[in-house]
Amino acid sequence: MKKTPFVLIAAIALAGCQDDQADQGEIDTIVQNAQEQMAEKTSYQMDTMVSGEEGQEYVTTTKILRDPFTFSIVEQQAESEEEGQQPMTFMHDGSFYTEEPMLEEWIELSAEESGISGPESFQPAEDQLTTLANHTDVLNLEETEDHYRLSASGTDDGVKDLALAFMGESPEELEVDLQDFNFELLIQKDDFTQERSELSMEGEIAEVGQLISEEIVYEFSQFDQLEDVDYDEEAIEQAITLEEAQEKMEEMQADLEQEMEEQEE
Secondary structure, eight states, rough: OOOOOOHHHHHHHHHHHHOOOOOOOHHHHHHHHHHHHHHHHHHHEEEEEEOTTOOOOOEEEEEEETTTTTTEEEEEEETOOOSSSSOEEEEEETEEEETTTTTTTEEEEEEHHOOSSSGGGGGGHHHHHHHHTTTTOOOOOOOSSSSSEEESSSSSSHHHHHHHHHHHOTTTTTEEEEEEEEEEEEETTOOOOEEEEEEEEEEETTTEEEEEEEEEEEEOOOOTSSSSOOHHHHHHHOOOEHHHHHHHHHHHHHHHHHHHHHHHO
């Protein structure tokens, strides 16, 4: 019996629907496999390159070890000609160290004070996969010989939800007029590790009229290869406590207020 045009159209539509379902299932499996692989990694490095609204570029190198848990974040301005020590934040022997530019002091914080108590508190590569796992319905899949390429683009509601998730927000918390969004992630086929991801976003936060325009590139490496992270021995020796830092800030504020009063007289 010869098929009618209607039957042919229905068959084509059904085949397309089945293909979409197959792609969706494969995307879910790829993201899940990547999450499982990351859960087993003992260490990794993430290099982040950020291009901001005013053309400034920053590079951040993050190193993470699982056991014992420790990490470091070293920042630098790309192509900066200024010499000097690069801003650094790190955890060492269970304490968190950060530099306060206003005080020109290193501050030591406990795990409780820093809010970072273990690997689950600081896992940027895993967080990216978790975000994708919650929004696989907007992801597209392409395959090369060595990689799975997951991508999303556009400005529809599903993509906007993904963009907000990358910002740590939700549609209920923040209204954004998204004008452009692109994301892609390369995952190695042989071991399901993340290799590189790129995110670009343009838009406006509706409530305050703040423009958003940024491009971020993440590169992942050194899986199970790191033996230590970056830290500053001198900073560990000289660091003051959070309480001491607060007292110094209060003194600076009092001195500033007194100086302003004297200028008004």
